[in-house]
Amino acid sequence: MQQTKHQTIIDLLPAYALNTLDVEEAEMVAGHLASCADCRAELAAFEGVVDVLPLAAADMEPSPALKGRLMHQIRMTPQDETAVSFPTTPPTIWQQFIHSLSDLIAGPRWQPLAVLAVLVLLIGAFFIWQRANSPTTQFVLTATEAAPGAQGVIEVMGNGRQATLSVTGLPELDPAYQYQLWLIQDGQRTSGGVFSVQADGTQTITIGAPQPLPDYAAFGITIEPAGGSPGPTGERVLGFNL
Amino acid sequence: MTFAPTVGNKFLLKVEYLSMKNSIRGLDAHVNVTHLDDSALMSRIAQGQEAALSELYDRYCRLVMSVAFNVVHNRETAEEVTLDIFTRVWEKAATYDDGQARVSTWLTRMARNRAIDRLRREAVRPSKYSVSWAEMLVEPVLDETNDPETAVHANLEQQRIRAAVASLSVQQQDALSLAYFQGYSHNEIAQALNEPLGTVKGRIRAGMQKLRDLLE
Numbered sequence: 001m002q003q004t005k006h007q008t009i010i011d012l013l014p015a016y017a018l019n020t021l022d023v024e025e026a027e028m029v030a031g032h033l034a035s036c037a038d039c040r041a042e043l044a045a046f047e048g049v050v051d052v053l054p055l056a057a058a059d060m061e062p063s064p065a066l067k068g069r070l071m072h073q074i075r076m077t078p079q080d081e082t083a084v085s086f087p088t089t090p091p092t093i094w095q096q097f098i099h100s101l102s103d104l105i106a107g108p109r110w111q112p113l114a115v116l117a118v119l120v121l122l123i124g125a126f127f128i129w130q131r132a133n134s135p136t137t138q139f140v141l142t143a144t145e146a147a148p149g150a151q152g153v154i155e156v157m158g159n160g161r162q163a164t165l166s167v168t169g170l171p172e173l174d175p176a177y178q179y180q181l182w183l184i185q186d187g188q189r190t191s192g193g194v195f196s197v198q199a200d201g202t203q204t205i206t207i208g209a210p211q212p213l214p215d216y217a218a219f220g221i222t223i224e225p226a227g228g229s230p231g232p233t234g235e236r237v238l239g240f241n242l
Numbered sequence: 243m244t245f246a247p248t249v250g251n252k253f254l255l256k257v258e259y260l261s262m263k264n265s266i267r268g269l270d271a272h273v274n275v276t277h278l279d280d281s282a283l284m285s286r287i288a289q290g291q292e293a294a295l296s297e298l299y300d301r302y303c304r305l306v307m308s309v310a311f312n313v314v315h316n317r318e319t320a321e322e323v324t325l326d327i328f329t330r331v332w333e334k335a336a337t338y339d340d341g342q343a344r345v346s347t348w349l350t351r352m353a354r355n356r357a358i359d360r361l362r363r364e365a366v367r368p369s370k371y372s373v374s375w376a377e378m379l380v381e382p383v384l385d386e387t388n389d390p391e392t393a394v395h396a397n398l399e400q401q402r403i404r405a406a407v408a409s410l411s412v413q414q415q416d417a418l419s420l421a422y423f424q425g426y427s428h429n430e431i432a433q434a435l436n437e438p439l440g441t442v443k444g445r446i447r448a449g450m451q452k453l454r455d456l457l458e
Contacts, residue, residue, distance in 0.1 A: 020427055020428055062320075
């Protein structure tokens, strides 16, 4: 019986490597792979084929202008893991203003007076803005070995109850699992939200907290069954301790 | 309590970050990166060296564009995907792990996934199903400025892969192209080709097994 199933799985491995199986078949193969080293080796061979398959397609030349667009675009694009990281949330009005200012400064040379005027306005507006708003508090979450490329930032606004969590670089999970944020105080762990990441590993959520975020001693994000758990059960991927 | 940067702090840090990048950019002009291998290029991209990204683009833009085009079958969209992939390389270079996959594999996986995502998001079904599998004995792929030994090796490998695919039946090639480039399931391939499900499964299995045997 086991041998029959093993042979069935072997027949499905080429399609599994291509990600062509239906969900039920894929789950069956995944379950078998966990306990069968022979099939894992066989799968690796087929995955090698999948990886080189695109090399067999005819090359296609992009238009010459595309490279220019790329080199221009990266000058506006911060890199991950640099001294400063910026959450991938939509730009705030402030960020849009800074961005517009950068574009202006890069403009024609005959605009220095306009630039100066904008700078004066900018500085004035900044101080007015700072007086009118409570500062944003950030908690930068550190990646664990389970997700070394991940980053997370909790931004707390106003009275400490309005907060968002932005993550980048988290692996997309099987639909049966989701990430869960934990707010930790005196050993008690309260769920701050359950979320999945987009295909590019990013997500931003609003945190639901029963008390102001700065009152918590630590934060953590773990992998939990879809819908979340009453308490953390899975692997920790990001964390922060005061 | 932790350091809590205000918006003002972030602005100053960003200015510092951009000026640091500019100084690195100034060094770029003096660094010859064409002789570097792909992993070394990735390290330099992670350090913010634009010349390294420029070189990586020159090496692989045709491959990435080819993958994207064979998925979306629209030149403009394929260029957008290509632009997106190399921008992501710039952003994520520090997360690249050469122990996990070769750079070309990393790029083609990203290009395929991103292009298929785009196709699904826009709910577009391309009118054309077959892929432009390359003719055999085509011109060299890599830029002549690359290390000649590496370029020759890569071209030989590519010729071997193209020969292997060309040895499959047309029906096997079509089934594999729908699976790989369109991300179709067995059922979707059977519908697209108007063939029985069992026939499609058999073609994919046999095609993949033959490729594995030829490429081992």
